Amino acid sequence: LTGQVQKEIDVVIGPNKMPTLEEKCKMPYTEAVLHEVLRFCNIVPLGIFHATSKDTVVRGYSIPEGTTVITNLYSVHFDEKYWSNPEVFSPERFLDSSGQFVKKDAFIPFSLGRRHCLGEQLARMEMFLFFTSLLQQFHLCFPHGVIPDLKPRLGMTLQPQPYLICAKRR
Numbered sequence: 001l002t003g004q005v006q007k008e009i010d011v012v013i014g015p016n017k018m019p020t021l022e023e024k025c026k027m028p029y030t031e032a033v034l035h036e037v038l039r040f041c042n043i044v045p046l047g048i049f050h051a052t053s054k055d056t057v058v059r060g061y062s063i064p065e066g067t068t069v070i071t072n073l074y075s076v077h078f079d080e081k082y083w084s085n086p087e088v089f090s091p092e093r094f095l096d097s098s099g100q101f102v103k104k105d106a107f108i109p110f111s112l113g114r115r116h117c118l119g120e121q122l123a124r125m126e127m128f129l130f131f132t133s134l135l136q137q138f139h140l141c142f143p144h145g146v147i148p149d150l151k152p153r154l155g156m157t158l159q160p161q162p163y164l165i166c167a168k169r170r
Contacts, residue, residue, distance in 0.1 A: 001091070002140055005030050006170070009136050015170070019132040021125055027132075028101040032094035034127055035101075038109040039077045040089050041150075045158050047071030047111040073108055074158070082106035089150070138167040 012026045013019050024031065050069045057063070078086040083093065083106065096102045110117035117123070134140070142148055143164050152158035 001033065002135055005033055005131075006135050006139075009132055013132065013136065015136065019129055019136060021128065023132075024128050028095060028099060029091065030128070030132060031101045032091040034124075034131060035094045035104075035107060036089060036091040037127075039083075039107055041152060041158060041160065042073060042077060042109045043157050043159075044109075045072070045074035045154075046156075047073055048115050050115070071108075071111060073111065076106055076108055079106070137170060139170055141166050141168075 008027050008029050009019070012023050047070060050071075052063050052065055052067045052069060054065050055062070063069070076082065080086060082104070094102055094104065094107075110120040110123070143166055146164060148163050149161040151161065153161060
């Protein structure tokens with residue numbers, strides 16, 4: 001996985017130039033990996049709390065005015081209706097048959113609508129720049145024989161289990 005990203009970094013950016021956002025559109029596999037990271041381990045499993053402004057009915061359920069409504073982003077990202085094998089980390093789900101990046105409607109790590117996360121664009125830019133800079137300079141792997149536990153620690157935010165990682169300069 002990191003080898004494919006590093007190959008794309010080497011071809012598009014090179015080993016010595018600092019990554020910039022101009023390269024992002026030329027790096028579909030890297031973009032797919034970052035999207036799969038956000039789908040698979042989204043930090044915020046629940047959307048912003050909302051309240052109904054009037055009595056309403058949704059799919060036969062009566063929801064009174066003032067009811068708190070919370071979007072479960074985690075459940076959407078692991079729903080088999082939208083994702084084949086959702087428990088498997090697979091960046092290829094964001095690529096078409098020619099290897100180009102494809103957006104998915106069910107991908108909502110920053111929520112959606114008028115009240116989606118205001119920091120979304122900044123977060124996406126920072127993720128791309130940090131990730132490409134890191135993999136441009138280092139090979140990353142888990143210690144020999146270590147299999148990481150990918151199940152998140154649940155709470156108001158999702159956190160990774162404690163882990164070890166090896167970084168070797170490229």
